[in-house]
Amino acid sequence: MKQVANKDAILRINKDATWIEEGDLSYEVNESDGYALEEALRLKEKLGGEVVVCSMGPQRVKTVIKDALARGADRAIHVVGDSLQHLSAYAAASILADAVRDEQADLILTGLQSDDYGYAQTGVIMAELLGLPHATIVIEVDATDERLRVKRELESGWYQWYEMPRPALLTIQSGISQIRYATLKGIMAAKKKEIREVTPAGDATQRPSHQRIEKIYFPQKTKQTQFLGNGDAKRGAAELAEKLRTEARVI
């Protein structure tokens, strides 16, 4: 599970234009990763076993880990490092694969894409590095003790079921189920659960990334937007109705 900038956070670009200002940023769990955890908890309730949560980044990602433990995960692995969140998808996947390899999990679930870098690759690359079959954009998991069937989302309202052997890796789409809240009991229980810290092997963060951000910037507008109301939403609405009739002629 990845910790990312809060969706409602106002983003500011840093002075070198290489990333955003992180000083006063608020964070939350990556949206689809939250659904991946929920699916893992449901599978555990149905089939037994344990749920191990893995997160990577500086100490602040403990918030994500503790929340996952409070929701019902049994224990956690925290891959600790200050700049790990800026690794390329391949480097991140390599380190995560190393961190979870010895767990020999039946299923590894990830979100389908992060809300910051948006590479949409980490899970798939992990599967390749761990030698596991995978499926992406999974919207339903039909697992029994004997078999694993997953429903994948295709474009434009199409779906497809795949059957695959376990162990396997699935990247989970947002909306696969409704996410539970942590209960007070869960929060108390979480305090006793194990969080194992690991650090990546020395050279792991030094591997060539093959891609580098040169600069970031706010997108150029493709349209000249007329802003109405000048901060007064009600006045803006009245002006808008008039514009829609006289300028846009859609009323």
Place this chain on the structure above:
Amino acid sequence: MSNGILVFAEHRAGVLNKSSFEAIAAAQSLGVELGQTLTAVVLGAGANSPAQEIAAYDFSKVVYAENEKLADYTPDGYTDAMERVVRAVDPQYVILPHTYLVRDFAPKLAARFGKGLISDCIRAQVAEGRVTFSRRIFLGKIDADVVSDGEAPVFATFQSGAYRGDQATKGSGAQVETMNVEVGEVRMKPEAPFQEVKQAVDLTKADVIVAIGRGIKSKENIALAEQLATALGGDIAASRPICDAEWLPIDRQIGSSGQTVAPKLYIALGISGAIQHLVGMKNAGTIVAINKDPEAPIFDIADYGIVGDLFEAVPVLTEEIKKLKG
């Protein structure tokens, strides 16, 4: 030494998709600017392939990678086949459309070359023989210029709509080379693709759409948007989080996983405008956005914007429209 551009054309049962032509246009544009030759690749089984159709476009060659295990898409099958094609063609760039199918196998393919993809690009610019790829980060709020400083091949995928498929140039008939590729064990068994129960609502025919996003805050508040839609004689729709929360049924969802619409008027209420939503509605005639965040990407494509509280703006707008409509 690695040279040239290899472009992946995607098809289902022999029918090429729109994104493939866009990827071809992207690859051709790079090819011209870099002065490099272009090869297209199509995977498939037997004669049921669109390789001949692709050959009408301006390529130096079309590779048809053939194996019976490629009749249906699987990530294992496609990765094995594409790895062999990439190693044989030895290109500097591999260009693919950023479709759900490509997202499923291309990271695995790139991983076999010890790297990831430069994924979901919206632009590519060439200066002094070097390509700078631009991609959206932070759910579309920020653009990043990305360069590759590693070894060839560079794998890049282009977002739907980044290039125009109708600008892919035709050629004088490229030679099709059939390559019998080896494919190892395919571990996943696909069943036939299907659509959920026929969609009850066809938003593609709506003239006016009032769409709600996360900013609507609660299911109860949807009534506000419905009143506006009624006043305009339009339909209600939503971005993904609203349907994920089951506040509206999934057949009201606009975006890459829902419906793609182009109404005369599209009013986005509390929708920030993640790429996945924008691709479903950016061709609307007039786009209105009401959002409290002035930096919301939805404003990048809006004709009219109100920065402020939608709960203040929408009731006034509804009343004003009722008056105008008499």
